[in-house]
Amino acid sequence: MNATIIEKILSSASKKKVSAGDRVWADVDLIAMRDFGGPNVIQEFKNNFGEKKVFDPEKVVFTFDLHIPPRTEKVAKNQKACREFAEEQRTRLFDINHGIGQHVLFEHGLVKPQDVIIGTDSHMNLLGALQSFSTGVGTTDIVAALATGKLWFRVPRTIKIEIDGKLKKGVYAKDIILHILKNLGTSGLIYKAVEFYGSTVDDLNLAGRITLTSMVTEMSGKIGFITPNNEIVSFVNERSGQKNEFVSADKNAEYEDVLNFEVDDLEPMVACPHSPDNVRSVREVEGTKIGQVFIGSCTNGRFDDLFEAAKILKGNKSKARLIIVPATMEVAKEAIEKGLYKIFIDAGAVVSNPSCALCTIGHPGVLAPYDVLLSTSNRNYLGKIGKDAEIYLCSPATAAASAINGEITDPRG
Amino acid sequence: MRLRGKVWKFGDDIDTDQIYPGKYLPLTDKEEMAEHAMEGIPDYENFSKMIKKGDIIVGGKNFGCGSSREHAPISIEYAGIDLIIAKSFARIFYRNCVNIGFPILEAEEEDIDNIDDSDELEIDLEKGEIRNLTKMKTFKGKALSGLEMEIMNAGGLLDYLKGSSKY
Numbered sequence: 001m002n003a004t005i006i007e008k009i010l011s012s013a014s015k016k017k018v019s020a021g022d023r024v025w026a027d028v029d030l031i032a033m034r035d036f037g038g039p040n041v042i043q044e045f046k047n048n049f050g051e052k053k054v055f056d057p058e059k060v061v062f063t064f065d066l067h068i069p070p071r072t073e074k075v076a077k078n079q080k081a082c083r084e085f086a087e088e089q090r091t092r093l094f095d096i097n098h099g100i101g102q103h104v105l106f107e108h109g110l111v112k113p114q115d116v117i118i119g120t121d122s123h124m125n126l127l128g129a130l131q132s133f134s135t136g137v138g139t140t141d142i143v144a145a146l147a148t149g150k151l152w153f154r155v156p157r158t159i160k161i162e163i164d165g166k167l168k169k170g171v172y173a174k175d176i177i178l179h180i181l182k183n184l185g186t187s188g189l190i191y192k193a194v195e196f197y198g199s200t201v202d203d204l205n206l207a208g209r210i211t212l213t214s215m216v217t218e219m220s221g222k223i224g225f226i227t228p229n230n231e232i233v234s235f236v237n238e239r240s241g242q243k244n245e246f247v248s249a250d251k252n253a254e255y256e257d258v259l260n261f262e263v264d265d266l267e268p269m270v271a272c273p274h275s276p277d278n279v280r281s282v283r284e285v286e287g288t289k290i291g292q293v294f295i296g297s298c299t300n301g302r303f304d305d306l307f308e309a310a311k312i313l314k315g316n317k318s319k320a321r322l323i324i325v326p327a328t329m330e331v332a333k334e335a336i337e338k339g340l341y342k343i344f345i346d347a348g349a350v351v352s353n354p355s356c357a358l359c360t361i362g363h364p365g366v367l368a369p370y371d372v373l374l375s376t377s378n379r380n381y382l383g384k385i386g387k388d389a390e391i392y393l394c395s396p397a398t399a400a401a402s403a404i405n406g407e408i409t410d411p412r413g
Numbered sequence: 414m415r416l417r418g419k420v421w422k423f424g425d426d427i428d429t430d431q432i433y434p435g436k437y438l439p440l441t442d443k444e445e446m447a448e449h450a451m452e453g454i455p456d457y458e459n460f461s462k463m464i465k466k467g468d469i470i471v472g473g474k475n476f477g478c479g480s481s482r483e484h485a486p487i488s489i490e491y492a493g494i495d496l497i498i499a500k501s502f503a504r505i506f507y508r509n510c511v512n513i514g515f516p517i518l519e520a521e522e523e524d525i526d527n528i529d530d531s532d533e534l535e536i537d538l539e540k541g542e543i544r545n546l547t548k549m550k551t552f553k554g555k556a557l558s559g560l561e562m563e564i565m566n567a568g569g570l571l572d573y574l575k576g577s578s579k580y
Contacts, residue, residue, distance in 0.1 A: 023559055023560040023561075036438050036439075036482075037481070037482070037483075039439075039441050040441050040483065040484075043441055044571075048571050048575075066438070067439070072439065074439045074440075075439050078439055078441070119481075120481055121481060122479065122480050122481040122505055124481075135505075136480075136481035136505055137481060137505065137508065137509075138481055138482070138483030138486075138505065138508070138509035138512060138513075139483040139509075140483060140509065140512035140513055140569065140570050140571060141508065141509075141512055141570070143571060144512075144570050144571060144574055147574070148574060152560055152564075152570075186426050186475055186478060187425075187426070187474045187475035187478070187501060187503075190475060190501055190503065190504065191504050220475055220478055220503045220504060222504055275426060360435045360438070361434070361435045361436045362435065362436065362438065362439075379428075379430075379479065381428045381430045381431065381479065382430070382431065382453070382455075383430055383431065383434060383453045384430050384435065
């Protein structure tokens with residue numbers, strides 16, 4: 001036996017033994033649409049299939065997370081169309097009061113290991129942290145899968161990434177993945193799957209694992225898997241209400257490459273404008289003036305992310321405009337119960353309702369030309385949050401320390 | 414299928430926010446999407462008005478990286494571009510093109526580097542053959558194969574499914 005994790009999952013989903021390079025038709029376990037993409041899907045589904053019922057309403061879900069609550073009539077109309085379709089088709093819908101889709105899905109037990117999940121979000125693949133093969137797709141893929149319950153995939157080759165060493169205080173999963181991006185570049189994992197291993201990865205909590213797997217997208221990778229530790233196994237079992245079977249790659253699995261990263265001496269890192277692989281150490285760009293800071297997103301919006309920021313913000317005032325957005329309402333509740341909101345508000349932060357927030361231009365907090373944003377999100381493309389504005393990417397700790405000084409600052413002091 | 418058109422040349426990592434800025438995500442009408450094709454690239458804000466029907470985009474590595482928005486290839490197709498040739502495509506953009514039956518072709522880096530803005534190209538999609546009529550050079554790209562070519566030839570995934578036993 002020489003199968004990688006993705007080969008095993010796609011073999012099982014297509015009911016035949018497949019390996020890298022094969023094209024397969026796989027059964028889809030869950031289809032997730034957002035307020036973005038969802039309306040386009042509904043229009044195409046109706047154009048092509050009329051009043052046809054979706055293949056299995058239990059396996060179809062809407063998660064509103066982009067423009068919530070709606071700010072324009074067009075967005076309100078889009079969301080209304082999703083609600084009406086969900087009702088007609090009897091599918092689940094998580095409305096404006098839930099938060100970021102992938103996070104809502106696993107919090108509600110809808111994500112299980114080995115599941116094939118597709119969604120209108122390029123960061124669906126963060127669910128590889130729970131060992132689901134989850135991937136972002138476009139409108140047509142979703143329409144086809146709604147009608148048939150199946151979708152075509154190219155079985156990707158896999159790159160094994162070993163990360164070893166003990167992270168220094170003030171250094172986090174975000175710094176690791178930015179360091180990897182610096183080495184591999186934005187097209188470094190094109191058409192590839194990743195399996196992350198090593199002592200550093202074993203020790204990461206769920207938030208850190210999500211940070212790693214979400215940013216596989218920024219290297220154009222298809223999915224990143226992390227072998228679950230006990231914490232993850234119990235979390236997934238508890239949330240899904242069942243005992244789940246996790247898979248491992250075979251001993252002789254064929255990898256396209258094996259890459260090793262030692263992170264004992266890793267420093268806090270930052271991606272500079274306008275590409276996520278334009279990465280330098282925080283030390284190199286320390287002192288760069290910033291006007292606004294965003295802490296949140298599907299990459300760094302878990303409770304543990306907010307907690308690291310709160311430790312630094314406690315008792316301090318932010319010089320920069322600071323916007324903090326928990327990934328989900330569950331995260332928000334925990335942050336309120338544990339006193340984080342008071343720390344944030346006392347520090348001068350605006351705390352918004354759970355959503356994708358400043359990962360897109362549709363959310364309040366848009367930048368004026370030449371504004372500088374320091375963000376815990378995953379992309380810093382030119383024009384993403386406002387024409388001619390500059391975006392730097394970093395960990396929640398670096399974001400918090402920098403907010404206080406109004407300039408990029410090493411969180412280690 | 415044979416295509417012929419004038420080249421609009423772009424570099425590496427042309428991302429989906431450059432191809433189709435996020436502020437237009439709420440749009441659902443394809444003709445409206447077309448007005449914003451490549452609008453996020455400095456100096457190309459009016460791209461949809463600058464091009465002629467049948468023109469060709471030539472890109473570098475990782476063309477279409479970023480978001481899963483199918484608006485990106487749709488806006489390019491509806492603006493009037495007939496084909497994108499690139500050194501490589503980001504994977505969601507790649508499958509979105511196949512799924513809507515919009516022709517794409519990968520070619521070797523040095524061959525792409527030898528194509529200049531405004532060159533006239535003629536392409537045989539099945540063979541993956543690219544003739545640069547301006548420079549009088551012919552080279553091979555990597556034509557789609559197998560399932561992707563079948564889907565493309567059917568006109569896209571939904572037409573493919575309607576004509577097969579899978580639906």
